[in-house]
Amino acid sequence: MEKRIAIALGDFDGMHLAHQKVITGAENSIIYCVNNRFTLLQKSIFERRFKNAVFADFNKLRDMSAEEFINNILIDGFGAGMLLCGYNFRFGKGANWTALDLRRYLESKDVWVRILEHLDFEGEPISSSRIRECIKNGEIEKANKMLGYNFTFENEVISGDSRGRKLGFPTVNQKYPEGMCDIKFGVYESRAEIDGKMYKAMSNIGIRPSFKVDYPLSETHIIGFNGDLYGKTLRLELVRYIRQEKKFDSIDKLKEQLINDKSSII
Secondary structure, eight states, X not given: OOOOEEEEEEOOSSOOHHHHHHHSSOTTEEEEESSOOOSSSOHHHHHHHOTTEEEOOHHHHTTSOHHHIIIIIIITTTOEEEEEEETTOEESGGGOEEHHXXXXXXXXXXXXXXXXXXXEETTEEOOHHHHHHHXXXXXXXXXXXXXXXOEEEEEEOBOOOOHHHHTTOOOEEEEXXXXXXXXXXXXXXXXXXXXXXXXXXXXXXXXXXXXXOSSOEEEEEETTXXXXXXXXXXXXXXXXXXXXXXXXXSHHHHHHHHHHHHHTTO
């Protein structure tokens, strides 16, 4: 007997714990991302983590009726025999159909629809918007618990002004990726992945009040690493928010603060 193709439906922005609940329990499953915003996890990282993901052309889907989406995309396109979605999944033009509408419509077509209930954290449902708000407020540890992994981004390492090296804290510099959610500027405990190895690090993300830049910049001091990473893509995980950005009256006070920040990590 031919296996029924299972399609997990959703936005999957960040693939947080509630999303992960939706995609479990189905063999030969396809993760169909219907609205590709990727404000919590870049598409480049998403593709590597979830090899079975298919990314929809949302501009094509947005004007489709619910029936057209089901018949043309899910059944004729994918050959779906099973659908999995969250309780709050909506689709069709104007998002006017619910997960229950999907189930009712497919009852006569021998396509099983599994609707997953919400997953709570601290008494409230986990959602991408809630995680984005935590990251905006510097509550990175709470965001990580709802994501099920550390908030992560990657970008090319660009040249800097070498001020950190002169202070004894050499850094690798990256632009904070465009399209990612708003983040609270400040100093974070972080982890940097280099050639498959994870290093403890501390990252300043922001516009550097003492030496201003015109765009959000991530400057990371990688503890125990001295190599050259210019031009390479570095993946960074944020673990803990340490403090806000601030302007220092002198280089000596800045260096003293950096020493204190590093001691809280190692």
